[in-house]
Amino acid sequence: MRQPIIELKDITKSFTKGGGILGGSRQQIDVLRNINLSISPGEVLCLVGESGCGKTTTGKIIAGLLPPNLGQVLYNGQDLYQLGDTEFAKYRRSVQLIHQDPYAALNPTHTIYSTLSAPMFRHRLVRNKREAVNRVAELMETVDLTPIEDFIEKYPHQLSGGQRQRVVIARSLILEPRLIVADEPVSMLDVSIRLSVIALLRRLQKEMQVAFLFITHDLAMAKYFGAGGNIAVMYLGEIVEMGPATLVIDEPMHPYTQALLKAIPEPDPQLTRAKEPVRLRSLDIPDLSELPPGCTFHPRCPAYLGGKCASVTPRLVEQPDGRRVACYLYQEGETPLAERTVS
Numbered sequence: 001m002r003q004p005i006i007e008l009k010d011i012t013k014s015f016t017k018g019g020g021i022l023g024g025s026r027q028q029i030d031v032l033r034n035i036n037l038s039i040s041p042g043e044v045l046c047l048v049g050e051s052g053c054g055k056t057t058t059g060k061i062i063a064g065l066l067p068p069n070l071g072q073v074l075y076n077g078q079d080l081y082q083l084g085d086t087e088f089a090k091y092r093r094s095v096q097l098i099h100q101d102p103y104a105a106l107n108p109t110h111t112i113y114s115t116l117s118a119p120m121f122r123h124r125l126v127r128n129k130r131e132a133v134n135r136v137a138e139l140m141e142t143v144d145l146t147p148i149e150d151f152i153e154k155y156p157h158q159l160s161g162g163q164r165q166r167v168v169i170a171r172s173l174i175l176e177p178r179l180i181v182a183d184e185p186v187s188m189l190d191v192s193i194r195l196s197v198i199a200l201l202r203r204l205q206k207e208m209q210v211a212f213l214f215i216t217h218d219l220a221m222a223k224y225f226g227a228g229g230n231i232a233v234m235y236l237g238e239i240v241e242m243g244p245a246t247l248v249i250d251e252p253m254h255p256y257t258q259a260l261l262k263a264i265p266e267p268d269p270q271l272t273r274a275k276e277p278v279r280l281r282s283l284d285i286p287d288l289s290e291l292p293p294g295c296t297f298h299p300r301c302p303a304y305l306g307g308k309c310a311s312v313t314p315r316l317v318e319q320p321d322g323r324r325v326a327c328y329l330y331q332e333g334e335t336p337l338a339e340r341t342v343s
């Protein structure tokens with residue numbers, strides 16, 4: 001197997017809550033717990049889960065914008081936080097982030113030309129204005145911002161949301177990244193143009209063989225973008241199921257993945273009506289500051305078995321088909337540690 005670009009090993013990330021001007025006691029909240037994942041060259045990994053489950057935090061850790069509290073981030077097999085300056089700079093160029101709000105990501109006083117040419121000059125990829133104009137035009141063509149002359153001198157406020165996100169995407173390509181972290185890249189765009197921007201990312205992924213961590217709360221989007229790649233399903237700061245998209249989407253194993261999939265409407269309304277929704281035991285999502293013991297999904301899980309579901313956190317266990325699932329339904333014979341010690 002090829003050396004992964006990025007690996008997360010037993011990552012835990014905590015934030016402190018309370019104790020500010022609003023008072024209340026300070027509390028440490030583990031928003032990510034024991035995250036393990038890896039992304040290999042050219043691979044697509046879709047990270048899906050409801051809002052607040054920790055997707056952006058995971059993306060920021062991978063992009064090196066947020067250090068974890070526990071665990072390791074490996075870049076080419078080396079600990080990110082032990083890298084020398086040159087290696088760290090290389091990592092920064094190889095991993096680019098596209099986030100959901102293209103307006104916030106662009107400087108309102110810069111035209112498309114200055115936005116895209118500045119990093120080219122900074123990294124000495126071009127020597128003069130003529131070269132820069134050519135390179136900017138090339139990039140604009142790559143992201144379908146044409147005709148070039150209509151756009152190159154425009155400011156962000158003169159563009160539509162979709163066009164702005166195309167500028168952000170173009171900028172992310174300048175340094176020829178090996179991995180792009182796209183955090184809900186179309187969630188702030190009009191529904192009508194979402195698909196064209198996703199199709200653009202998909203095309204770039206294939207043409208440039210760049211790896212993607214594609215973050216979305218929308219499983220239908222993950223299904224489309226993740227086709228041929230891997231999917232990781234996150235629930236309250238943990239990965240509950242991860243594996244090839246075909247397996248996870250077509251034959252979900254974790255009750256949470258099943259519930260998410262049953263909630264996707266089908267293109268054919270009759271099929272949607274025929275879908276039996278999963279009956280969750282509770283519709284309330286627990287608060288991260290008061291996580292249920294055991295499997296954090298157990299208070300809502302339709303397949304709740306009792307016993308260890310409510311007392312011992314299930315590990316992600318590899319299944320015969322290669323995917324990994326954290327659920328006791330699929331861990332026959334496995335005695336959780338705590339039960340072994342309590343005799």
Ligand SMILES: Nc1ncnc2c1ncn2[C@@H]1O[C@H](COP(=O)(O)OP(=O)(O)O)[C@@H](O)[C@H]1O
Pocket residue numbers: 015016031049050051052053054055056057058288
């Ligand atoms: N800087 C921060 N300080 C405190 N809490 C944070 C911070 N960033 C995120 N959180 C909390 O961490 C949890 C996960 O957030 P996030 O990673 O943004 O989730 P998602 O992207 O899946 O919606 C949320 O409960 C959020 O409120």
Ligand SMILES: [Mg+2]
Pocket residue numbers: 052055056057183184
């Ligand atoms: Mg987010």
